[in-house]
Amino acid sequence: MAAPCVFCGPAIASRFFLGGRVTLAQGQGIWKPAAAELQAGTRSQILRLKHLTVVKTKKNVAASRPEKYTVDFIKKQIEEFNIGKRHLANMMGEDPETFTQEDIDRAIVYLFPSGLFEKQARPSMKHPDYIFPKQSAIQWGEDGRPFHFLFYTGKQSYYSLMHEAYGKFLDAEKRQNQLQAKDLQMEKTKTKDPIVSRWLIKEELEGMLAEKLSDRDYTRFIQLVERFSTLQCGAAEEEFLRRFRRSVTIQSKKQLTERLQYDEQGRAFSTSEGKRKSAKAEVVVYEHGNGKIKVNGVDHLLYFPVTQDREQLMFPFHFLDRLGKHDVNCTVSGGGRSAQAGAIRLATARALCSFVTEDEVEWMRQAGLLTTDPRVRERKKPGQEGARRKFTWKKR
Amino acid sequence: MPPPPGAWPKSLWLDFLRKATPEASQLSNRTFGSAPAPTVSKLEDRSDFNDEIINEPLKHSDFFNVKELFSVTSLFNARVHLGHKAGCRHRFMEPYIFGNRLGQDIIDLEQTAAHLQLALNFMAHVAYRKGIILFVSRNRQFTHLIENTARDCGEYAHTRYFKGGLFTNASLLFGPGVRLPDLIIFLHTLNNIFEPHVAVRDAAKMNIPTVGIVDTNCNPCLITYPIPGNDDSPPSVHLFCSLFQTTITRAKEKRRRVETLYRLQGLQAAKSQGGGCSTLSNRDGIP
Numbered sequence: 023m024a025a026p027c028v029f030c031g032p033a034i035a036s037r038f039f040l041g042g043r044v045t046l047a048q049g050q051g052i053w054k055p056a057a058a059e060l061q062a063g064t065r066s067q068i069l070r071l072k073h074l075t076v077v078k079t080k081k082n083v084a085a086s087r088p089e090k091y092t093v094d095f096i097k098k099q100i101e102e103f104n105i106g107k108r109h110l111a112n113m114m115g116e117d118p119e120t121f122t123q124e125d126i127d128r129a130i131v132y133l134f135p136s137g138l139f140e141k142q143a144r145p146s147m148k149h150p151d152y153i154f155p156k157q158s159a160i161q162w163g164e165d166g167r168p169f170h171f172l173f174y175t176g177k178q179s180y181y182s183l184m185h186e187a188y189g190k191f192l193d194a195e196k197r198q199n200q201l202q203a204k205d206l207q208m209e210k211t212k213t214k215d216p217i218v219s220r221w222l223i224k225e226e227l228e229g230m231l232a233e234k235l236s237d238r239d240y241t242r243f244i245q246l247v248e249r250f251s252t253l254q255c256g257a258a259e260e261e262f263l264r265r266f267r268r269s270v271t272i273q274s275k276k277q278l279t280e281r282l283q284y285d286e287q288g289r290a291f292s293t294s295e296g297k298r299k300s301a302k303a304e305v306v307v308y309e310h311g312n313g314k315i316k317v318n319g320v321d322h323l324l325y326f327p328v329t330q331d332r333e334q335l336m337f338p339f340h341f342l343d344r345l346g347k348h349d350v351n352c353t354v355s356g357g358g359r360s361a362q363a364g365a366i367r368l369a370t371a372r373a374l375c376s377f378v379t380e381d382e383v384e385w386m387r388q389a390g391l392l393t394t395d396p397r398v399r400e401r402k403k404p405g406q407e408g409a410r411r412k413f414t415w416k417k418r
Numbered sequence: 419m420p421p422p423p424g425a426w427p428k429s430l431w432l433d434f435l436r437k438a439t440p441e442a443s444q445l446s447n448r449t450f451g452s453a454p455a456p457t458v459s460k461l462e463d464r465s466d467f468n469d470e471i472i473n474e475p476l477k478h479s480d481f482f483n484v485k486e487l488f489s490v491t492s493l494f495n496a497r498v499h500l501g502h503k504a505g506c507r508h509r510f511m512e513p514y515i516f517g518n519r520l521g522q523d524i525i526d527l528e529q530t531a532a533h534l535q536l537a538l539n540f541m542a543h544v545a546y547r548k549g550i551i552l553f554v555s556r557n558r559q560f561t562h563l564i565e566n567t568a569r570d571c572g573e574y575a576h577t578r579y580f581k582g583g584l585f586t587n588a589s590l591l592f593g594p595g596v597r598l599p600d601l602i603i604f605l606h607t608l609n610n611i612f613e614p615h616v617a618v619r620d621a622a623k624m625n626i627p628t629v630g631i632v633d634t635n636c637n638p639c640l641i642t643y644p645i646p647g648n649d650d651s652p653p654s655v656h657l658f659c660s661l662f663q664t665t666i667t668r669a670k671e672k673r674r675r676v677e678t679l680y681r682l683q684g685l686q687a688a689k690s691q692g693g694g695c696s697t698l699s700n701r702d703g704i705p
Contacts, residue, residue, distance in 0.1 A: 160593070161592070168550075168574065168597075171568055171569045171573070172578075173574060174599065175576050177578075192562065
């Protein structure tokens with residue numbers, strides 16, 4: 023037969039999945055990669071893969087249910103992916119044995135540069151496990167008998183997990199009662215974990231069980247596991263419970279406290295910067311002082327005639343009960359009067375961190391003294407009078 | 419030397435490749451080499467044996483001897499005769515009630531024994547014929563026990579929230595080729611709001627026989643083999659679970675033994691006939 027539409031290219035062409043979702047309509051014969059020939063012992067030198075693109079008119083079928091991927095199909099896809107990976111490595115002139123996923127991504131970006139904005143629409147080559155959604159295989163054997171004893175409940179993995187957890191909980195309770203009866207109860211040594219941990223969230227549990235859960239199911243599970251953890255349990259139970267805990271990365275809110283510097287008289291001072299809208303301020307706070315504040319060489323009373331602005335300057339000191347104890351010297355530019363006041367406030371709060379304990383720094387952070395206000399002026403849009411204000415609406 | 423691509427027609431090319439793979443060649447030799455005659459006779463023997471295996475227990479009234487597993491005394495000791503108060507009585511349970519003492523209904527254990535024997539016998543037959551047995555209950559006190567019982571028997575349990583349409587819409591919920599249970603055993607016929615469990619009605623709709631422990635406040639109508647008895651006390655439920663477990667394991671064990679027996683007999687018969695069929699088997703010269 024004459025070779026129809028031969029696409030003499032490397033094997034990787036068949037591994038392209040544009041977009042995250044794939045419906046490899048194998049059954050409809052759109053792609054017919056002659057991969058069977060490829061895998062039959064006689065390999066690379068002979069066969070530059072031929073793709074027979076048989077274009078068929080697709081019938082307008084009503085939305086079919088997502089087709090199930092059989093285990094063989096997935097295995098075949100994985101084999102094809104591995105072969106394609108080796109071809110790609112050869113093409114890029116790299117070692118096929120140590121060709122990782124990052125290398126694949128780089129190679130694809132090099133070979134097929136795409137200017138599309140949507141990242142998922144760009145060409146990619148990923149392992150079939152990431153592309154095909156995880157599906158549970160057929161749950162029963164040849165004679166029709168299901169494999170799992172809780173199959174008929176619908177959520178077999180979730181309920182079997184509950185069953186197992188409850189069983190362990192009963193055993194632990196029984197053991198504790200026995201120890202209590204013999205008065206050998208050990209003190210529950212609650213070691214404070216240096217690394218704080220949390221229970222799994224619902225999505226993580228769903229991923230672990232490969233099943234959809236309802237909120238009620240999740241709550242029940244957490245309640246059971248909480249009760250279990252309050253008991254005194256042995257190493258095996260601890261191991262079992264640890265599977266459902268994840269560590270919480272403590273956000274290192276390490277406020278960068280500036281180091282104290284010392285001037286000629288030996289007085290300690292610290293410098294810091296602050297911003298608000300378009301105002302920038304740089305502030306120097308001296309340790310032992312009377313509470314004098316100088317802004318741009320001028321006393322704050324003259325620079326900020328409005329009480330509200332002066333209150334903003336006072337706020338950090340008032341919060342830490344150090345109202346008359348520090349001297350402040352600052353330079354500020356940009357913005358309006360209120361923005362400059364806010365910028366100075368932020369800068370003084372940051373400078374004061376170096377004079378103050380860690381707890382007080384945390385309190386200041388929670389009070390919002392150490393956060394840059396992110397609000398900036400919103401631009402005016404065409405067709406509107408201002409950023410939000412629309413033109414007067416006329417009925418006719 | 420393999421031909422260059424495009425030189426051969428595709429069908430021949432594929433044939434060549436198929437033969438080139440070592441596994442395929444072995445398979446092809448095997449499939450085309452063996453003689454059909456002995457396999458046909460094996461199949462016939464198997465179906466005969468199957469019929470015999472299945473029909474043999476039906477000729478006896480108590481093939482599995484379930485009567486010896488319990489007695490009226492043991493039922494009494496397990497508090498199976500205790501029912502609910504007279505106000506909770508269901509109208510259709512009146513035939514099974516022996517009487518009333520201090521406001522509490524007492525179930526007639528003679529009738530219970532008779533029903534229990536019928537139910538256990540039926541259960542054993544179903545298990546012998548490799549049917550799927552599903553234990554259903556909605557009482558949270560005994561969920562763990564019932565699931566353990568089911569798992570130890572090698573059967574199935576459903577003591578959780580019963581999703582609507584589980585039996586009636588099974589092909590949608592589970593998949594196209596799912597097999598429904600062949601027997602449903604109710605340890606508790608009522609659900610947590612004292613209404614009949616949905617599975618009772620659904621099993622009747624799907625023609626699935628049911629065995630159920632019916633207490634004095636339950637409706638025994640739709641249950642094929644009701645067992646009037648107490649379903650609330652722990653000793654009673656423990657006794658029933660152990661009885662069910664014993665019958666099912668016994669029946670399965672019996673089936674396994676009978677199958678091995680027939681298989682051995684079949685092998686012996688084949689050996690004795692083997693001398694006569696030797697010419698047929700070596701037709702292609704391949705052993």
